[in-house]
Amino acid sequence: MEMAKLFKNSSFCLAFVFALMLGSLGTYAEAKAFFVFGDSLVDNGNNNYLVTTARADAPPYGIDYPSHRPTGRFxxxxxxxxxISEQMGWEPTLPYLSPELNGQKLLVGANFASAGVGVLNDTGIQFVNIIRIYEQLNLFQQYQERVSEMIGAQETKRLVQGALVLIxxxxxxxxxxxxxxxxxVRSRQYSIQNYVPFVVSEYKKVLQRLYKLGARRVIVTGTGPLGCVPAELALHSTNGECVPEFQYAASLFNPQLVQMLNQLNREAGGHVFIAANTNQMHMDFISNPQQFGFTTSKEACCGQGRYNGLGLCTPMSNLCPNRDTHVFWDPFHPSERANRMIVQQILTGSNTYMHPMNLSTIMALDSRA
Known part of the structure; x- marks a missing residue:
């Protein structure tokens, strides 16, 4: 198959030196480029440059960012x-739409993610102007053309094939x-049992396109526990229990996603696509928040209404005094502290969390390539 040929002919030519001490990664002699695709969980500011309602450019977003100002991150x-960049000792990636992303900064990588997008083009239509996933991939191709003008086509190919990708x-x-x-429209068109394999099959096409564009180490996160976020608790939960219908959807989607990634890896002849079980990572916090140092996994830090789950996080919202005690920052998104725990599992987690290997293992393999 074409994917298998491409994989066998690829080489991971960037060399790395790293140390594992007490379960944490040391610094690297040379960094991989890092590319990010997806939605608001990973958007670091692209939507700031778009006319859309899917924005995080007003306080109190960014209250604990080093600048203490909103950056477009949710x-x-x-x-x-x-x-991930911080833990690996890499320079952080810039949003692809940022005017600052030029020259040598392009070699660090780029973040193409856009809040509101999904696998399907009709997902997030209410946000109007967002960078849908195939447009993100087109921008990735444009990125490679820009870099080729700097360092040549062959060096660009090596940069991309040696990179880490998160989607x-x-x-x-x-x-x-x-x-x-x-x-x-979609719920009238499909039962949930048929909708999930449809979304997974469309996701497969996205990942095949990403592979053709040169990606060779791709961490693919599953959905979190959809029925346990404060927004859904506020609308559908009576006693704070996770909403069964949404949880059922996640329970269907995540295993089928892993099966699809396994199939892609068989076609590629190697471990290109790595499944991150972010559903289980979140459920650990939700099932026993106190064990992880949180006081609540139900109430968002910033919001209004029941569980602070209604509406948007705005300057007029309720705001908790200590974000580290909350699993959720706003009605949908984890707090920085929860994100840090998720990244630790991505780095060093067992097969329960990372399949078939964690990021530390990936780096060890690639350093010897």
Whole structure:
């Protein structure tokens, strides 16, 4: 198959030196480029440059970011890609739409993610102007053309094939599509049992396109526990229990996603796609928040109404005094502290959390390539 040939002919030519001490990664002699695709869980500011309602550019977003100002991240501080870069000792990636992303900064990588997007093009239509996933991939191709002008086509190919890629999609295809309104177009078109394999099959096409564009180490996150976020608790929960219908959707989607990634890896002849079980990572916090140092996994730090789950996080919202005690920052997104725990599992987690290997193992393999 074409994928298998491409994989066998690829080489991971960037060399790395790293140390594992007490379960944490040391610094690298040379960094991989890092590329990020997906939705608001990983968007670090692209939507700031778009006319859209899917924005996080007003306080109190960014209250715990080093500048203490909103950055476009849907977080009180750093998000998952930021923390991965920090833990690896890499310079953080810039949003692809940022005018600052030029020259040598392009060699660090780029973040193409856009809040509101999903696997499907009709997901997030209420946000109007967002960078849908195939447009993100087109921008990735444009990125490679820009870099080729700097360092040549062959060096660009090596940079991309030696890079780490993170992609986070799927949650919005449920909360901002299938379940967005009663009797949505997709819910009339499909039962949930048929909708999930449809979304997974479309996701496969996205990942095949990403592979053709040169990605060779791709961490793919599953959905979180869709029925346990404060937004859904506020709307559908009576006693704070996770909403069964949404949880059922996640329980269907995540195993089918892993099966699809396994199939892609068989076609590629290697471990290209790595499944991150972010559903289980979140459920650990939700099942026993106190064990992880949180006081609540139900109430968002910033919001209003029941569980602070209604509406948007704005300057007029309720705001908790200590973000570290909350699993959720706003009605949908984890706090920085929860993100840090998720990244730790990405780095060093067992097969329960990372399949078939964690990021530390990936780096060890690639350093010897």
């Amino acid at each position: 977080s009180n501080g750093l998000n998952i890609p930021d923390i 986070t999609l799927g949650g919005n295809d449920f909360v901002n599509n299938y379940y967005l309104v009663p009797y949505s």
